[in-house]
Amino acid sequence: MARPKRPNVPVVIDGHEVMAYPDDTVLSVAKRNGIRIPHLCALDGVSVYGGCRLCVVDVAERHKLMPACGTAVAEDMEVHTQSRTLQEHRKLILEMILAEGNHVCAVCVSNGACELQDLAVELGVDHVRPDYQFPRRTVDASHPKYTFDPNRCVLCTRCVRTCSEVEGAHVWDVAGRANGSYLIADLGQPWGEAPSCTWCGKCVAVCPTGALAWKGKAVGEMRHDPNLVAFLTSARDEGEWLDRETM
Amino acid sequence: MAATATDSRAQQDAHPSGDERFALLDKALKRARFEQDQLVELLHTAQEVFGYLSNDVLIYLARQLRLPPSRVLGVASFYHLFTFEAPGDHICTVCLGTACYVKGAEEVVEGTAQALGVPAGQTSDDGRLTLWTARCVGSCGLAPVVVFDGTVLGKQTTDELVTHIREVFAAEDAAAEEEEAG
Numbered sequence: 001m002a003r004p005k006r007p008n009v010p011v012v013i014d015g016h017e018v019m020a021y022p023d024d025t026v027l028s029v030a031k032r033n034g035i036r037i038p039h040l041c042a043l044d045g046v047s048v049y050g051g052c053r054l055c056v057v058d059v060a061e062r063h064k065l066m067p068a069c070g071t072a073v074a075e076d077m078e079v080h081t082q083s084r085t086l087q088e089h090r091k092l093i094l095e096m097i098l099a100e101g102n103h104v105c106a107v108c109v110s111n112g113a114c115e116l117q118d119l120a121v122e123l124g125v126d127h128v129r130p131d132y133q134f135p136r137r138t139v140d141a142s143h144p145k146y147t148f149d150p151n152r153c154v155l156c157t158r159c160v161r162t163c164s165e166v167e168g169a170h171v172w173d174v175a176g177r178a179n180g181s182y183l184i185a186d187l188g189q190p191w192g193e194a195p196s197c198t199w200c201g202k203c204v205a206v207c208p209t210g211a212l213a214w215k216g217k218a219v220g221e222m223r224h225d226p227n228l229v230a231f232l233t234s235a236r237d238e239g240e241w242l243d244r245e246t247m
Numbered sequence: 248m249a250a251t252a253t254d255s256r257a258q259q260d261a262h263p264s265g266d267e268r269f270a271l272l273d274k275a276l277k278r279a280r281f282e283q284d285q286l287v288e289l290l291h292t293a294q295e296v297f298g299y300l301s302n303d304v305l306i307y308l309a310r311q312l313r314l315p316p317s318r319v320l321g322v323a324s325f326y327h328l329f330t331f332e333a334p335g336d337h338i339c340t341v342c343l344g345t346a347c348y349v350k351g352a353e354e355v356v357e358g359t360a361q362a363l364g365v366p367a368g369q370t371s372d373d374g375r376l377t378l379w380t381a382r383c384v385g386s387c388g389l390a391p392v393v394v395f396d397g398t399v400l401g402k403q404t405t406d407e408l409v410t411h412i413r414e415v416f417a418a419e420d421a422a423a424e425e426e427e428a429g
Binding site for chain 1: 302320321
């Protein structure tokens with residue numbers, strides 16, 4: 001279904017009346033209208049996952065909180081994104097994400113340019129209430145160009161979706177279950193030995209933390225480029241190969 | 248048209264090792280019409296046929312279903328039922344469901360593990376016995392339940408189970424000796 005020329009679905013977000021396209025989600029229409037909803041796993045250009053739950057919002061007349069990234073807009077929908085409860089929920093969710101892995105900013109390649117770190121600052125996470133799990137995870141530096149440090153992985157599956165939907169190789173997937181989940185390359189082999197990897201580096205570009213990084217980067221040197229995927233998937237239609245702003 | 252396409256695909260990709268067990272898996276694949284959403288069913292069949300899921304089998308399934316290998320392993324590793332290591336000659340599964348647990352199944356596991364030197368969830372060093380635990384076999388009236396080589400043994404104690412396993416082993420040893428003798 002082609003999009004109408006102009007957005008034609010009226011939605012109210014935090015008291016602002018905005019117009020959405022029929023195929024919009026709450027998150028996408030909020031983003032276009034400059035209303036900030038914190039999110040981590042959502043990434044423009046790939047499918048919706050709805051795993052991090054940081055983008056939970058309150059939709060009037062629905063009895064539970066909805067993830068903004070996976071909630072389709074409806075006419076005259078009334079959405080609240082910033083209530084006290086929501087902020088509390090988001091904070092706790094982020095604290096749980098931090099407690100689940102081994103996130104040590106001081107020694108991380110992404111320090112200073114990390115979406116997880118930025119979110120913690122934004123949501124005011126100054127300490128973590130759940131007990132740290134300190135999982136034992138081994139770094140995979142077998143790839144000649146990139147490294148994978150599962151200690152910093154938040155299982156947002158951006159890399160999984162990007163590799164599968166944009167590159168088409170589907171090297172990554174999530175194995176195991178619940179808090180024992182982990183990222184695998186092909187049949188759980190070291191990344192460098194995974195035959196389907198094309199070395200394209202898009203997974204590295206979209207990683208929100210320092211889990212996937214260029215080899216040889218020191219603390220705080222890694223810069224990711226999560227907008228790359230949205231650009232790649234729309235550039236042909238938009239005809240904007242030359243005027244992309246690079247980071 | 249579609250049927251011929253599927254047939255030729257199956258023939259073309261038949262496993263080169265010539266292992267006949269793959270023929271059984273092929274049959275299941277055809278019955279599933281190579282549908283990707285039949286993956287879990289086919290993993291079941293593969294485990295039944297091979298006893299465990301080796302990388303070889305996972306790759307074969309991935310190829311036949313046109314699925315990425317990481318997806319196949321990702322799905323298989325989600326379920327406790329699937330195992331990726333070859334089990335021993337005999338498999339002893341102790342039920343740790345609620346009823347069995349109340350009736351002391353945990354003691355049975357620990358006792359058996361100690362007596363036979365096989366940690367729970369693992370295989371003995373000589374590859375003879377695998378000791379697994381399960382969540383409810385569905386025969387709670389017989390708690391604590393043990394499934395030994397597919398046979399359900401009800402109301403087990405550690406001593407009973409260890410004796411039973413030793414008897415099986417002894418009978419096997421005797422048969423092997425007899426064969427050797429003549």
